[in-house]
Amino acid sequence: MSTIVISGASGFLGSHLTRHFVKAGRRVVALVRSQSSLHRLTDLLNEVQLQFVDAGDLENALAAQAPIEAVIHTATDYGRKGAPFSRLVETNVVWSLRLAEAAVKAQAGCFLNAGTALPPEVSPYALSKHHFSQWLKWLANGSETCFVDVALETMYGEDDNPAQFITSVIIGCLCNVERLPLTTGEQKRDFIYIQDVVAALARLVEFYSREEAKQCTHRYATYSVGSGVAVPIRQVAGMIHALSSSRTLLDFGATPHRPHEVMFSQADLTAMRRLNWSPHYNLQTGLSRTIAWWRAHKEERLQCAG
Secondary structure, rough: OOEEEEEOOOOOHHHHHHHHHOOOOOEEEEEOOOOOOOHHHHHHHOOOEEOOOOOOHHHHHHHOOOOEEEEEEOOOOOOOOOOHHHHHHHHHHHHHHHHHHHHHHOOOOOEEEEEEEOOOOOOHHHHHHHHHHHHHHHHHHHOOOOOEEEOOEEOOOOOOOOHHHHHHHHHHHHHHOOOOEEOOOOEOOOOEEHHHHHHHHHHHHHHHHHHHHHOOOOOOEEEEEOOOOEEEEHHHHHHHHOOOOOOEEEEEEEOOOOOOOOEOOOOOHHHHHHHOOOOOOHHHHHHHHHHHHHHHHHHHHHHHOO
């Protein structure tokens, strides 16, 4: 049986992907750091092979898993809490490139990179992700491995980081905090529910596992993954407030926009629709499911996050 290797398997996207492929009966190797919290994978630990990658030999680690159908790279450093730029580059470019090179040596069928739709000038994080994408284009030259760059719009869903916008608003509203300071909320974002992201990446793995895809002369491809709809942040916060029946005051305008704020972002789904994929969940349904999950797990997960 071929293997699905998932880097960052303990994270938000990585854990949902791990769960999907385990349920599909696939052999999954989860690449994690030894200090990573595994709370998102607790019920899967007997069904996946954990591979700790702190200072290990990635080339030999992946070679031992052959045949590899796909390496799905979700591990990333967002650069929060004043992280030095050098650490961002080390994780998002240097370590990531080592993983991609190891995938080539292991003759992996495809390497899927969970990238970002943010333009490089927005933040050091976005810049580092774009730098890595440029390296993937070079690595694809003459490679037998297909490289697939996925520009992800704003994900949300069950068990996301409490610091993320949608999750922080949900938690604040469910806790009925007195007020939530927000920007004016004029920014329009493309919010995509995590189960739709998982389905999109699974579809890409399926497509690039076909013989016709393997014989393609173009070894590097890009796809945009989102809902295809841009919605003002103010509207999203209001929807969460209503769906959670909250008493919290949404204090729009109390927080200034971040430097280099993106005021509009929306996925072009043309390429993904050619692969017969489109989002299954609209914003209201995705938010309702996410709110219900947090209502049931709020205390448990906030303790884990702390």
